[in-house]
Amino acid sequence: MAKYIAKRILSTIPVLLGIILLIFFMLNVIPGDPVTVMMKEHLKEDVIENLRQSMHLDDPFFVRYFHYVSGAVRGDLGMSWKLHRPVTSLIADAFPYTLRLAVCAALFSWIIGIPVGIISAIKKGTLLDHVSMGVSLFGVSMPVFWIALILQNAFMRVLPVSGVDSWKCYILPTIVLGWSTAGRIARLTRSNLLEVMRNDYIRTARSKGLSPAAVIFRHALKNALIPVITVMALQVSSLLSGAVITETVFSIPGIGSLAVTAINNRDMPLLQGTVIFTALIIIAGNLAADLLYTAIDPRIRVD
């Protein structure tokens, strides 16, 4: 197991190098000079030249790539051009907000999604099943900004619509972000549970005279939840890489907001930093999902 983990961690190195190369290349080929964007209406050739030099914009592509990678290895992702701060400290400051929101949204989606999926499967074909699946389909299909706007308008008299000053500020963004994932989890739980219920060993359990609750919770659910847990692990990693729209609408200063700032201002170091960070989180999430698989289902072996 330890060997497997070490192998997986080592394999992330070329992936990361490739990601850096790709983003470097992409930012290099898009038209326009970042200094011109920075100066906008202010045309001062002396200043522009001075800035270009300090940003090493005239260095050859691979020289810049090498400098960046050698800095990144030491944990130095450069200075943000727009926010005048080290990118690593910007990410470190933003991550707690994203983490808090991601944890809340994930818990919300599990607490709602799994029971709803189970109930729907048990009550298959009834009104309850149709209603709950309808609501989850609604959650999956509605755009996040729209749900956010509706909830903000509906609850603005009782809940904060912006900021991070108190725990109450997280209620609406948690629901917005958690709803769509809850819908996905509910639908997945339902379909997996229904599939498992058709298996022979469930029939055996039933024929032993076990109560329906015991059949479902002790026998069926264990197997039905394996793919759900994989989805949950991947979902957490995607939530941790920042919810761009939710964070913008609710003014949460997380990784998503940072990425928006970077894109809006053609802030290459910040953009590279957030992309690399996101890549790391996704890689870690995938690894966690694989390991969880083996922990839950002894039939699955990693090596």
Next chain:
Amino acid sequence: MTKRLISTLLTLTLALSMLIPCAVAEDGGKMLRIIEKADPETLDVQLTTDSYCIPLNCFDRLVEIDTVDGQPQIVPGLADSWDVTEDGLTYTFHLHAGVKFHNGDPFTADDVVFTVNRMMDPTTLAKNTDVYERVAGAMDCLNGKADSVSGVEAIDDYTVRFTLIEPCDFFLSLLATPAGAIYNRESTEGAEDFGTNPAVCFGTGPFQVSQWVLGSKVTMVANPDYFRGAPQIDGVTVLIIPDENTQRMMFEQGNADVIDFDYAKTQLQWFMDNGYESQIVGGRRMGTYYLMFNTAIEPLDNVNVRKALQMAIDRQAILDAVYNGKGVVLNSFLPNGVPGHDDDAEVIPYDPARARELLAEEGYANGFDMELAIVADNPDLPVYTIIASYLGQVGVRVRINQMDSSSFYDIRRDGKLPGYYNHWSADFNDPDNFLYTFFSNKNTVGRSVNYDNDEIKALLDAARLMPDHEARIEAYRMIDAAVSHEDAVVLPMYQTEHLFCLSKRVKNFKVAWNGWSNMSYYTVALEG
């Protein structure tokens, strides 16, 4: 096994989320809560060309600009008075004694010398070097030929002298811009995170930055020892809210005191329709909306074609439709309030019939194709479509080319941008800031105007050096008449009002002299 694993994971995540401290609401009743769409770039005005809101409240300048009797005027700032030699080359400032920085350090002439040198030091990477570029030795310093700016010297603790390389009638106006903020040598020199860390950012201004939660808010608290007297409010909270609907809801909830419609354009109608009309206040923008023609592109190289385009657009109708009629149509590039603005400028008529005639006379009876360029996320797109439809009525087929900001500015710098509609407002109160910026030899290609009237361009170069104020202003009047009328390289559109909605408790709210969003909140009081 599964159960245990899941419960361990849940406990861990819960515990982890508890560990992260929640920010505690600290705003008292006398805090003014305003909204910005994005974080300030930095508090260091030497390094930014637009994040001036906080610096205007935390720092002072040697002189300030304020609206007196309806007109902008230079008034004393950290300098109580100043003498200018007859040749216009030496400025001696007599500083206010007893002023203290927020950290208690006394303010002296040495801080002024430090501030100027810091701006021109090439390692600072300052963007606002034009404030001091006429000071003797300043450009040598910026270009690495000198270690310090020779033209600024502290005569004694409370007297500082500037020597210029050429007369500059608007030198005081430059010093009054936000970039003229005076820093504290003691706390700023060597402070690497000056501008991003409130703990080392000390000015002399009425407010001091106490907290900056990136992406969330910046808090400024009142400076009780401010040399003009403590502000009437406890401080200002700048909330960072990018979403315009969320801004509106914060105001509705009573969690924000000021809505700036430059940051919430889409919400103005809602405020008008929902009983807030009496709370909406406006201030004149010292600026001009304009349609610029690139005179190097055929057939816009023909002055009569440009004049025809000027006559084809009903500017009053656009002002009424898009800006709720809040403003006045302009017939000169210099707006009301800027010295040199001509109240009696010839009226540019809306006369599509005459425009068609003119085009036919020049051989364009069937019109022609032209392009207008716009940055993709520019909210002025509706105006572009209206302009295109007006021009379409005289046979000119307009293609609106939406491009990303870096392409827009890059192409413009090369002089190849087709026509564009935009707004220019005064950085400092002088006609040079408008006319030299667009039509001078130095800038006309960079602004994609490609103005080719050498006589006027020579006059522009000469005007900035004229020591006689009246003669200078007269020269700018002539230049304005040339670019707006005789040569018709630009269509001045209108001067609008900058609108805000205030909560009922806000009193003494005074829009900045130039109508910018960035303003001082020193005079504001809160009721109740």
